[in-house]
Amino acid sequence: MEEELARVDADQVLKLEGVSVWLGGRQVLRDVSFAIREGEMTGLIGSNGAGKTTIFRVILGLQRASAGRIWIRPGARSGPDPAIGYVPQTVVLDPDMPLRARDVVGLGLDGHRIGIPFPSRQRRRLIDEMIEAVDASSFADKRVGRLSGGEQRRILIAHALISRPQLLLLDEPLINLDIRSEHEVVELLSRIAREQRIAVLISAHDMNPLLPVMDRIVYVAAGRAASGTTEEVVQPEVLSRLYGRQVDVIRLRDRVLVISGSDDTSAADHEHAHATADPGLV
Amino acid sequence: MLMRPPIQAWSEVGDLMGSIFGPGLFQSSPVQVALIVGTVVAVVSGVVGVFTVVRGQSFSGHALADLGTAGGSGAFLLGVSQLWGFVVIAAVAAGTIDLIGPGRARSRDLATGIVLGAGLGLAALFLYLDTTSSNTSGASMTILFGSIFTIDGGLVPIILGLGVVSLGTVLILYRMLLFSSLSSDMAVARAVPVRLVGIGYLVSLALAVSLSAMTIGAVLSTALLIGPAACALRLTKHPGLALLLAALIGVAVTWVSIVLAYDSFYWPPGGRGWPVSFFVVALIFTLYLLLQLPARRWASKWASRSAIIDARPAGP
Numbered sequence: 001m002e003e004e005l006a007r008v009d010a011d012q013v014l015k016l017e018g019v020s021v022w023l024g025g026r027q028v029l030r031d032v033s034f035a036i037r038e039g040e041m042t043g044l045i046g047s048n049g050a051g052k053t054t055i056f057r058v059i060l061g062l063q064r065a066s067a068g069r070i071w072i073r074p075g076a077r078s079g080p081d082p083a084i085g086y087v088p089q090t091v092v093l094d095p096d097m098p099l100r101a102r103d104v105v106g107l108g109l110d111g112h113r114i115g116i117p118f119p120s121r122q123r124r125r126l127i128d129e130m131i132e133a134v135d136a137s138s139f140a141d142k143r144v145g146r147l148s149g150g151e152q153r154r155i156l157i158a159h160a161l162i163s164r165p166q167l168l169l170l171d172e173p174l175i176n177l178d179i180r181s182e183h184e185v186v187e188l189l190s191r192i193a194r195e196q197r198i199a200v201l202i203s204a205h206d207m208n209p210l211l212p213v214m215d216r217i218v219y220v221a222a223g224r225a226a227s228g229t230t231e232e233v234v235q236p237e238v239l240s241r242l243y244g245r246q247v248d249v250i251r252l253r254d255r256v257l258v259i260s261g262s263d264d265t266s267a268a269d270h271e272h273a274h275a276t277a278d279p280g281l282v
Numbered sequence: 283m284l285m286r287p288p289i290q291a292w293s294e295v296g297d298l299m300g301s302i303f304g305p306g307l308f309q310s311s312p313v314q315v316a317l318i319v320g321t322v323v324a325v326v327s328g329v330v331g332v333f334t335v336v337r338g339q340s341f342s343g344h345a346l347a348d349l350g351t352a353g354g355s356g357a358f359l360l361g362v363s364q365l366w367g368f369v370v371i372a373a374v375a376a377g378t379i380d381l382i383g384p385g386r387a388r389s390r391d392l393a394t395g396i397v398l399g400a401g402l403g404l405a406a407l408f409l410y411l412d413t414t415s416s417n418t419s420g421a422s423m424t425i426l427f428g429s430i431f432t433i434d435g436g437l438v439p440i441i442l443g444l445g446v447v448s449l450g451t452v453l454i455l456y457r458m459l460l461f462s463s464l465s466s467d468m469a470v471a472r473a474v475p476v477r478l479v480g481i482g483y484l485v486s487l488a489l490a491v492s493l494s495a496m497t498i499g500a501v502l503s504t505a506l507l508i509g510p511a512a513c514a515l516r517l518t519k520h521p522g523l524a525l526l527l528a529a530l531i532g533v534a535v536t537w538v539s540i541v542l543a544y545d546s547f548y549w550p551p552g553g554r555g556w557p558v559s560f561f562v563v564a565l566i567f568t569l570y571l572l573l574q575l576p577a578r579r580w581a582s583k584w585a586s587r588s589a590i591i592d593a594r595p596a597g598p
Contacts, residue, residue, distance in 0.1 A: 060467075060470065060471050062467065085471075086468055087468070088465055091464070091465045093464075094336075096515055097336055097464075098332070098336065098515050098518060098519050098521045099519070100519055110457060111458065111460065111461035111472060112457075112458065112473055114458070115453070115456065116453060116456045116457070142519075159468070160468075163472070169471075
């Protein structure tokens with residue numbers, strides 16, 4: 001399967017080619033192709049129900065693709081130390097669950113092994129370092145179910161990172177966060193991606209918080225995807241083709257608004273938006 | 283200071299124990315069997331129970347326990363030990379539940395409910411046949427509410443063996459169980475065989491419930507499964523410590539209950555001991571209530587110091 005791929009660059013960690021998924025008679029992904037590279041942050045942008053979570057599930061092998069090819073750099077998935085870090089969109093944590101934040105990070109290290117973990121100085125040091133790296137030392141010994149949304153998100157990121165993955169998948173990590181936590185999480189991820197040369201794929205329904213740090217964008221709409229730099233993809237023509245109808249892109253200072261017209265009568269609006277779009281402001 | 287010879291001191295302790303617990307308690311062979319079996323069952327139930335609570339599978343645990351009634355009464359009809367009835371039916375039920383409703387909690391609960399209904403229907407038939415064939419309600423009482431003092435001493439090695447299998451399975455799967463309880467998707471991403479781990483856990487649960495059905499009865503065995511675990515989770519936030527505490531609480535409750543039941547021979551109405559199951563359930567319930575009340579008061583008083591409340595056993 002892997003050798004059928006046309007070409008894979010040396011710095012590519014993940015590549016999807018023509019991936020389609022049918023679920024219950026409905027096509028949720030249509031011919032999705034993109035690649036992500038090490039040390040880069042790629043934003044997977046699209047509204048709810050566009051197919052973002054399905055893309056994650058296909059990459060993780062939780063969902064079979066009906067067509068197309070998925071290539072993951074050898075060593076990033078198989079072997080004794082599977083190296084894909086994954087933070088799902090919703091992790092429902094019971095407040096009384098007997099797991100401290102540091103236990104969750106520890107499960108990222110050896111949660112796939114059998115037996116009871118014996119406390120060792122090295123294990124503790126690794127966990128402490130990771131907790132330090134996500135600025136979670138102050139609440140490392142609290143029950144994970146009693147942490148705030150932003151604190152839990154940081155712990156889950158530490159959990160995903162401690163196994164030294166080459167590929168980090170984050171499904172809507174900014175959802176339900178206040179603006180301050182949102183900013184902190186984005187900064188943290190961007191720093192880690194660059195320092196540790198990890199390929200980060202991060203999904204969001206709003207691209208704006210990610211604009212300052214995103215190297216590439218994969219824009220998903222109605223199961224189709226367009227990928228490239230933000231300047232290339234966030235254009236009215238590209239997005240209109242994706243949505244299959246007229247879409248306007250409005251840039252306000254350093255923010256981008258994508259407005260989808262409700263019908264096809266907005267041709268004039270389209271021309272207008274196209275004329276005023278300025279890629280340099282992205 | 284004059285030291286007394288240790289032997290004399292021991293016999294004094296023995297006399298003292300005798301006067302407190304009723305004469306001959308620890309010499310009685312049924313009591314010895316009860317203490318051994320009770321300890322094994324309490325340890326296994328406590329440890330497995332922590333995962334039952336953490337995984338939110340209390341309903342599965344309860345269903346497997348109730349279903350034991352069908353196994354126990356069926357075994358009585360066939361004239362074999364109830365233990366085998368409990369084990370066989372729990373294993374079959376656990377397998378069926380897993381087959382019908384893997385994955386999401388709601389479909390799992392639905393599958394559990396359907397299997398439970400079918401099993402209880404069978405139990406109704408078997409219990410009816412039991413009572414009509416033996417002309418006594420003793421069988422029903424034993425199966426439903428247990429009778430730890432009438433356990434055949436020959437079963438002790440088998441009970442020990444099954445206990446070791448159940449306990450060993452959850453300890454081997456310890457990390458994977460915690461991981462898949464945290465998030466099965468995250469566990470799958472790290473190549474944890476979540477389905478297999480779930481089945482292994484259900485086998486442990488089925489065994490634990492069968493064993494405790496022997497001591498406190500099919501209907502009440504969830505009390506020993508969920509109760510000590512729920513109490514332990516109030517006391518500690520450390521997963522390993524929770525297992526240890528649940529086992530200790532279960533053992534303590536079982537021992538005190540056996541002693542009280544033995545002693546209750548002299549209580550009103552007199553001439554008949556009260557059932558051990560009653561004491562087990564009453565003690566666990568009381569302990570759980572005691573742990574609830576102060577924790578709530580403390581929590582509101584020192585809301586900002588939750589870490590300290592977490593680290594300290596709640597109590598007066």
